[in-house]
Amino acid sequence: MKKICIIGVSGKLGRYMLQHALDKGYDVTGVCRAQSVDKLSPWKDRMTIITGTSNDRDVIRQAVSNCDGVLTVLVPWGVQQYASGTAQAVLDFAPADARLVFSCGWHISRDGKDVYPLSLRMMLPVFTFFARLFRFADISDQVEACRRIFSSDRRWTVVRCSDIEEGESEGLPVWSQHVGDPVLASNRTRRIDFALFMVAALENDSLIQQAPAIVSCKADSALRHEAEH
Ligand SMILES: NC(=O)c1ccc[n+]([C@@H]2O[C@H](COP(=O)([O-])OP(=O)(O)OC[C@H]3O[C@@H](n4cnc5c(N)ncnc54)[C@H](OP(=O)(O)O)[C@@H]3O)[C@@H](O)[C@H]2O)c1
Numbered sequence: 199m200k201k202i203c204i205i206g207v208s209g210k211l212g213r214y215m216l217q218h219a220l221d222k223g224y225d226v227t228g229v230c231r232a233q234s235v236d237k238l239s240p241w242k243d244r245m246t247i248i249t250g251t252s253n254d255r256d257v258i259r260q261a262v263s264n265c266d267g268v269l270t271v272l273v274p275w276g277v278q279q280y281a282s283g284t285a286q287a288v289l290d291f292a293p294a295d296a297r298l299v300f301s302c303g304w305h306i307s308r309d310g311k312d313v314y315p316l317s318l319r320m321m322l323p324v325f326t327f328f329a330r331l332f333r334f335a336d337i338s339d340q341v342e343a344c345r346r347i348f349s350s351d352r353r354w355t356v357v358r359c360s361d362i363e364e365g366e367s368e369g370l371p372v373w374s375q376h377v378g379d380p381v382l383a384s385n386r387t388r389r390i391d392f393a394l395f396m397v398a399a400l401e402n403d404s405l406i407q408q409a410p411a412i413v414s415c416k417a418d419s420a421l422r423h424e425a426e427h
Contacts (some may be wrong), residue, residue, distance in 0.1 A: 313378025
């Protein structure tokens, strides 16, 4: 892996992924909106920045050409099909053998076998309703983006993160196939480690066409699981 692209690089997850990727010696191109370029000033001399909206197919075509890997932050923000438009463009334009890693949350289910905590079951419909009402987010578009990825024969991974915390790294998160698996019960991951898992997935072929649900390796449920196995 030499050259990678990060789509959504100026966001909180994106900047952590950028730092991890530079630490690994990757040649990084990042896509971000024009109004967010200043957020990348600490790294601007060590990366290539392409400005534009991530659902602009020409922007993505330019950004992902010649990349060995693409890290895409899938967000439900706005109601302009950012998530599905971005995912489709990455699937269409990334080189055939590129590793494609996408971020989302536990609310995305690949096979309907996830068993969600009560808090998520109650919160999601409320958030979805108000997000659509006030047109600041469209969860169904993130669901559609993942449906397209899951049905693709590309070398994809969809990383499904638990609730996010800020703070120092606790190490590479552990993962399981389904939300509801005991190892995931603590439902917490540091954002910096979410990014670590995304970047590590680029070189982990066992994650190809998988949708790992992740949790901090230091979470109580992960430590309990480790002690029992
Ligand atoms: N929040 C949680 O508790 C949680 C839990 C599990 C998983 N996740 C996942 O974590 C990822 C988000 O990570 P994050 O922390 O980096 O989020 P973030 O800081 O909110 O930013 C994510 C991206 O969204 C862009 N963005 C923000 N507002 C926008 C708008 N109105 N229109 C278009 N683009 C907009 C940002 O671009 P700019 O820099 O240009 O603003 C950035 O590239 C998502 O995949 C989400 O599903 C989140």
